[in-house]
Amino acid sequence: xxxxxxxxxxxxxxxxxxxxxxxxxxxxxxxxxxxxxxxxxxxxxxxxxxxxxxxxxxxxxxxxxxxxxxxxxxxxxxxxxxxxxxxxxxxxxxxxxxxxxxxxxxxxxxxxxxxxxxxxxxxxxxxxxxxxxxxxxxxxxxxxxxxxxxxxxxxxxxxxxxxxxxxxxxxxxxxxxxxxxxxxxxxxxxxxxxxxxxxxxxxxxxxxxxxxxxxxxxxxxxxxxxxxxxxxxxxxxxxxxxxxxxxxxxxxxxxxxxxxxxxxxxxxxxxxxxxxxxxxxxxxxxxxxx
Amino acid sequence: xxxxxxxxxxxxxxxxxxxxxxxxxxxxxxxxxxxxxxxxxxxxxxxxxxxxxxxxxxxxxxxxxxxxxxxxxxxxxxxxxxxxxxxxxxxxxxxxxxxxxxxxxxxxxxxxxxxxxxxxxxxxxxxxxxxxxxxxxxxxxxxxxxxxxxxxxxxxxxxxxxxxxxxxxxxxxxxxxxxxxxxxxxxxxxxxxxxxxxxxxxxxxxxxxxxxxxxxxxxxxxxxxxxxxxxxxxxxxxxxxxxxxxxxxxxxxxxxxxxxxxxxxxxxxxxxxxxxxxxxxxxxxxxxx
Numbered sequence: 001x002x003x004x005x006x007x008x009x010x011x012x013x014x015x016x017x018x019x020x021x022x023x024x025x026x027x028x029x030x031x032x033x034x035x036x037x038x039x040x041x042x043x044x045x046x047x048x049x050x051x052x053x054x055x056x057x058x059x060x061x062x063x064x065x066x067x068x069x070x071x072x073x074x075x076x077x078x079x080x081x082x083x084x085x086x087x088x089x090x091x092x093x094x095x096x097x098x099x100x101x102x103x104x105x106x107x108x109x110x111x112x113x114x115x116x117x118x119x120x121x122x123x124x125x126x127x128x129x130x131x132x133x134x135x136x137x138x139x140x141x142x143x144x145x146x147x148x149x150x151x152x153x154x155x156x157x158x159x160x161x162x163x164x165x166x167x168x169x170x171x172x173x174x175x176x177x178x179x180x181x182x183x184x185x186x187x188x189x190x191x192x193x194x195x196x197x198x199x200x201x202x203x204x205x206x207x208x209x210x211x212x213x214x215x216x217x218x219x220x221x222x223x224x225x226x227x228x229x230x231x232x233x234x235x236x237x238x239x240x241x242x243x244x245x246x247x248x249x250x251x252x253x254x255x256x257x258x259x260x261x262x263x264x265x266x267x268x269x270x271x272x273x274x275x276x277x278x279x280x281x282x283x284x285x286x287x288x289x290x
Numbered sequence: 291x292x293x294x295x296x297x298x299x300x301x302x303x304x305x306x307x308x309x310x311x312x313x314x315x316x317x318x319x320x321x322x323x324x325x326x327x328x329x330x331x332x333x334x335x336x337x338x339x340x341x342x343x344x345x346x347x348x349x350x351x352x353x354x355x356x357x358x359x360x361x362x363x364x365x366x367x368x369x370x371x372x373x374x375x376x377x378x379x380x381x382x383x384x385x386x387x388x389x390x391x392x393x394x395x396x397x398x399x400x401x402x403x404x405x406x407x408x409x410x411x412x413x414x415x416x417x418x419x420x421x422x423x424x425x426x427x428x429x430x431x432x433x434x435x436x437x438x439x440x441x442x443x444x445x446x447x448x449x450x451x452x453x454x455x456x457x458x459x460x461x462x463x464x465x466x467x468x469x470x471x472x473x474x475x476x477x478x479x480x481x482x483x484x485x486x487x488x489x490x491x492x493x494x495x496x497x498x499x500x501x502x503x504x505x506x507x508x509x510x511x512x513x514x515x516x517x518x519x520x521x522x523x524x525x526x527x528x529x530x531x532x533x534x535x536x537x538x539x540x541x542x543x544x545x546x547x548x549x550x551x552x553x554x555x556x557x558x559x560x561x562x563x564x565x566x567x568x569x570x571x572x573x574x575x576x577x578x579x
Contacts, residue, residue, distance in 0.1 A: 043466040043467065043468050043469070044437070044438070044465070044466040044468075044469060091464060145333045145334060146333055147333075169464070172463060172464050173463055173464070174333075174493070175332040175333045175493045175533065175534075176332065176493060176495070176533060176534055176535045177332050177333075177533035177534075178332075178333060202466050202467055205538065241467075241468045242467070243467045245538060246496075246537065246538040246539040246542075246559055247538055247539075247542060249559050250539060250542065250559050250562050250563065250566075253559065253563050254563060254566065254567075254570070257563075257567070259570055268538060268541050268542050268545065271542050272542055272545045272546060272549075275542075275546065275566065275570075276546070276549070278570045278571055279546075279551055279569050279570065279571070280569055280570070280571055
């Protein structure tokens with residue numbers, strides 16, 4: 001069974017005083033397996049953040065159902081349980097850190113759960129080690145770089161021992177190095193701890209590393225599949241003003257001019273491998289899709 | 291002559307305390323009038339401190355900043371007028387909106403410069419046009435606007451002062467690719483039509499590659515490269531060593547170049563298609579697809 005289930009989820013925001021509302025999710029059905037790494041794409045206003053906030057009962061569907069590990073998010077008495085299972089990381093690291101010492105910040109969540117101090121100590125240390133911030137445990141958060149702050153925010157969630165982490169554009173404010181740090185951390189947690197990841201991002205190269213890519217458009221799922229399946233639909237994505245990785249776009253453009261190129265290229269390495277056999281001075285064989 | 295120039299500029303935080311840190315270390319460079327300059331560098335490289343010295347928000351510990359050849363700190367009491375001539379758009383500028391209407395908010399800068407209501411409003415309307423803000427939004431409260439519209443209104447507030455140099459610190463952070471492209475396209479239009487000087491600080495190498503004429507690279511407080519965008523990104527491996535990247539497309543061409551193929555590390559997909567087409571074998575057309 002799926003770990004996260006959305007069944008015909010509709011959601012409306014109230015817009016006016018006289019009960020007017022605007023529907024932003026038009027019946028979304030989606031299942032996410034335990035341990036899966038899902039990237040959620042779509043431009044602003046596509047409903048992707050709204051959908052993600054349903055995964056830990058921050059928002060409740062206007063109609064339809066959301067289940068987390070079989071728990072119905074509409075059941076108020078299960079809210080704490082659901083939030084312990086699914087943690088949320090937001091875009092701006094400065095809005096998420098509250099304590100003046102890194103390890104106190106990480107301890108905030110487990111303290112709220114009423115966990116015994118020795119256990120909190122253990123969890124905080126483990127969480128900081130998992131994001132490779134243990135050496136900074138006694139530092140002041142404001143002195144850290146953006147990527148380090150974001151990893152501390154992630155550690156604060158790991159200390160609650162969640163099954164799933166939802167990250168809403170966690171790298172939007174970071175420099176290239178910070179982005180790599182956070183991305184590597186997320187992948188490691190997914191791989192080594194089996195934590196289910198839902199990553200909302202505008203960066204196509206971040207989505208390439210996911211097990212599955214779900215593209216939202218206008219409150220509905222436009223398309224979904226493996227990164228290779230999704231990014232091979234270049235025309236569809238372009239029609240909806242979405243980007244594809246530059247490597248994918250280059251090969252697609254040359255391919256549409258008639259050159260013998262595959263439709264499966266996702267990253268720099270694959271692009272170079274696909275182009276090389278076609279270059280005049282080389283004698284290599286045609287590229288075969290992985 | 292440079293419109294804005296730094297000479298041996300150094301800025302040290304907490305000078306004389308145990309926490310002393312030199313964020314900008316003997317930086318000398320000039321910005322040409324009318325150019326579109328990109329500034330890149332990872333967090334802590336000193337680029338934010340640098341741009342804050344450029345309009346007199348921070349006073350150099352040593353060295354100087356020259357605006358049209360004149361040291362901006364020659365007469366400290368006149369530093370305010372420097373801030374009108376070097377307009378600064380901070381990160382998340384929409385957090386600074388506060389007036390009752392969008393129009394009043396955009397008028398705030400010109401008003402501060404001592405311009406009358408009529409002149410301020412005329413400038414505000416023109417600035418709004420540059421950033422693509424609809425006329426009918428001007429009488430709304432800034433808080434009723436969408437995130438992207440708020441960002442535009444805040445940028446219009448700086449443009450309305452008609453600065454000689456417009457500095458934008460990560461103007462597209464948090465916008466989606468569509469919003470990002472639209473905003474940068476408008477800034478580029480403003481740059482072309484007004485002929486004013488634009489400085490863009492960004493983590494997005496793709497954006498820098500598309501718009502900047504020249505790029506300044508900051509690393510550990512020092513200006514380590516200043517050259518045309520093509521030449522800076524051609525040094526991709528050095529940039530990677532500083533925690534920076536080059537655009538993905540440039541990286542692909544750099545790999546091909548390293549493998550001995552006669553390609554230039556160009557900056558956009560369009561250019562890459564042109565670059566590769568003459569090198570590809572004809573007659574290798576895929577059939578049935």
